[in-house]
Amino acid sequence: MQILTLSILGELLPSVLLLAGALVVPILYTRIIRRVLDGLHNHIAEWLYILFDSYVQPTALILRTILIYLALVVLPFTLNNATYLTVLNLLFHLAVTFLIGLGAWRASPMCRLLLRSAQNKLDLATNNTMGRFFENIFRALVTIFTGIALLDRLGVPVAGLLTGAGVAGLAVSLAAQSTLSNLIAGITLVLEHPFGIGDYVILGSSEGTVEDISFRSTRIRTTDNVAVTIENSKVCSEYIQNCNQRSSRLWQFTLGLTYDTSREQLRQICQDLTALLKAQPSVRPDTVTVTVDKFNDYSIDILVRLYVTTLPYGDFLQEKSRLNLEIMQMVADAGCGFAFPTTTIDMPAQK
Secondary structure, eight states, X not given: OHHHHHHHHHHHHHHHHHHHHHHHHHHHHHHHHHHHHHHHTXXXXXXXXXXXXXXXXXXXXXXXXXXXXXXXXXXXXXXXXXXXXXXXXXXXXXXXXXXXXXXXXXXXXXXXXXXXXXXXXXXXXXXXXXXXXXXXXXXXXXXXXXXXXXXXXXXXXXHHHHXXXXXXXXXXXXXXXXXXXXXXXXXXXXXXXXXXXXXXXXETTEEEEEEEEOSSEEEEEOTTSOEEEEEHHHHXXXXXXXGGGOSSEEEEEEEEEOTTOOHHHHHHHHHXXXXXXXXXXXXXXXXXXXXXXXXXXXXXXXXXXXXXXXXXXXXXXXXXXXXXXXXXXXXXXXXXXXXXXXXXXXXXXXX
């Protein structure tokens, strides 16, 4: 009995060793390859480094798959028949094909290197919209070709499916006109670059920060933190306002003073307010205009118009608050007051 047990253990030993190797060897392989790549990073081309780096994890998994496959092949049990080996071979080839496709999918950053030849036109250093868009296209193509390879391994007649897809292409295109329109609009948005990821835009009735531009739609994040998805065809049909491309913000407001304000006080307030605003470092001095605009029902209106170079919206609000407080103090120092709606009632004298 003991001899039989030792015999079984001896037969299982190769499989056990291979399974143990499947746990340890890929980890050692990954660490060694990572160190080698880090040492060679400055001595090889960038695209080659990206390619090698993207395949480190997939090749480690392929190595693990090979060891597990060998461990299952050398099992001494009766499962090692023709059907078992056929299924095992199929699973092995499917796993290897998938992992090779995974490595190619992870190598999508190479698209950015291919676009660097048009660096001056595409402005890739300050905007990642173009790179991300073509990375998505690259990953989609890798997914399609990997799927075809997997189907071919499974024995599916891929050539017949492709032929049938070509015959049905016209019907599909007619049914997917909206999708095709959105795809073409997405390519147009990326090439013309009216805005990029991270820009604050106004698209019709929606406004917010651009988070993503995909094949079908553009996603923006509004000021109240709501994600809005707009089809690319609708984005192209709207008037696009890119707030990030302006160099300053327009600030226009009206001061309503009471009717007991004298002409000299109005002139002095206009002069003092003009000097105050032009002295601010955040204000473009050549854009400041302060004029007596009109005589309202209950106030004399002074129109103030200027451009502020503070672009972030939160900082702009803080700058407005600071200047409003200074304007309020200036009006008080001039002995004037702000007007507000009032009603005067004349009571007839009683006889």
